[in-house]
Amino acid sequence: MIIDFLFPNxxxxxxxLIDKEEVVCELCMDKIRFxxxxFFESNALKEKATLQFPVENAFSLMMYEKESLAQKIIHQLKYNHRERVGKILAHWVSERIIFHDKxxxxxxxxxxxxxxxxxxxxQLHLFANAxxxxxxxxxxxxxxxxxxHSRAQAKKNQTERLKTKNAYQLTETIRDKHIVLIDDVYTTGNTLSNIAWEILNNSTNVKISILVMAMDV
Ligand SMILES: [Zn+2]
Structure with missing residues (x-):
């Protein structure tokens, strides 16, 4: 295609220059901190998340540091070439995780x-769809x-904030399901924790796992 010629990947x-399906060259793949x-039943992410909510399995594809290649890749997903990057990240996940309990x-x-x-x-949609x-x-x-209420909440003090409703709401009740929550970067874990509790408090017999592109180290 002409576009490939004008804007080579x-x-x-x-x-x-690399293949149009890739995001980094083979040599730079080694610089990504996967x-x-x-490999482990318990891992750094699961240990962190368990402190906040009951979590079945936890997986982060990459380790995230400022200026790292992981950060560049996730940035691209947000601002450029999102389709390709989303698919590649999903592909990398699929090469690594096997769900024993689907x-x-x-x-x-x-x-x-x-x-x-x-x-x-x-940006999570393309990744999750893949x-x-x-x-x-x-x-x-x-x-x-x-x-x-996010903006209104920001003006309140902490106690008032804790009293207000969760920033995320479940749109339907669920039962007897194992759900995998998908997010880009795990930093404080507050977002996933709020969501997990919203689901757990409003559902019956639900297990929650988490899968993120990267976790902060
Ligand atoms: Zn390279």
């Missing part, structure tokens, strides 16, 4: 309205809804 790190989470549903974290407006799309195809597990982008 380049490695995100070293700028070398996690070892798929989950019932992938669920994406809803984006804040402001960001959704700015960007026009939720995962859904790889694993043949359905995906929902609407099980959770972002509540509207």
């Amino acid at each position: 380049r490695c995100l790190d070293c700028n070398q 996690s070892d989470h798929h 989950p019932d549903l992938f669920v994406t974290v809803p984006l804040h309205h402001k960001k959704l407006k700015q960007r026009g799309y939720n 995962l859904s195809e790889y694993y043949q597990i359905p995906v929902s982008h609407t099980l959770l809804r972002r509540s509207n």
